Amino acid sequence: MKTIWKKQLEIFAEQIIQVPIGSKFLSVHMQQGNPTIWFEIPNKDYNIVLAPRKIGCVMTGDPMPWLEAYYISTVVVDDVTNIELPSFVMHFYEVVD
Numbered sequence: 001m002k003t004i005w006k007k008q009l010e011i012f013a014e015q016i017i018q019v020p021i022g023s024k025f026l027s028v029h030m031q032q033g034n035p036t037i038w039f040e041i042p043n044k045d046y047n048i049v050l051a052p053r054k055i056g057c058v059m060t061g062d063p064m065p066w067l068e069a070y071y072i073s074t075v076v077v078d079d080v081t082n083i084e085l086p087s088f089v090m091h092f093y094e095v096v097d
Contacts, residue, residue, distance in 0.1 A: 002040055009035040013057060013065075014095060018050040025053075028073040028092040035075055035090065054095040059088055069093035 007017055009028065022042040028035055037055065041048070055072075058064055071093055078087040 001043060003043070004038055004040050006031075006036050006038045009037055009055060009057075009092075011035060011057065011090065015055050015057075016052045017055055019053055020048045021051045023053070025072045025094055028075050028090075030075060030077060035092070037072070037092070054097065056093045056095040057090050058093075059090060064093075066093065066095045068096040070096070 004026070005019075005023075007019070008031075009015065009017070017037070019039055020041045023039045026038045026040055028037045030036070035057075056064075056066055056069055071091070073092050075090045075092065076087070077090065
């Protein structure tokens with residue numbers, strides 16, 4: 001049976017996260033002020049093996065430094081309750097080395 005999991009991300013240009021082998025990235029959205037990635041795992045099993053996956057993040061207008069990357073999601077950060085914080089847009093990719 002497939003299951004959907006999530007993991008909080010940092011706002012870094014690149015980061016490595018550990019996810020079960022065979023996971024499929026679905027989307028990234030803000031949750032409780034943090035970018036969070038949702039992914040589908042092939043089965044919920046107590047013998048799950050984790051594998052490292054590289055996630056890249058670029059802001060709108062910035063160059064993409066990767067030769068091969070697969071789009072996951074775009075996240076708009078716009079806190080209308082705090083006019084001192086600027087709005088920005090992040091684009092998340094899975095980076096293939």
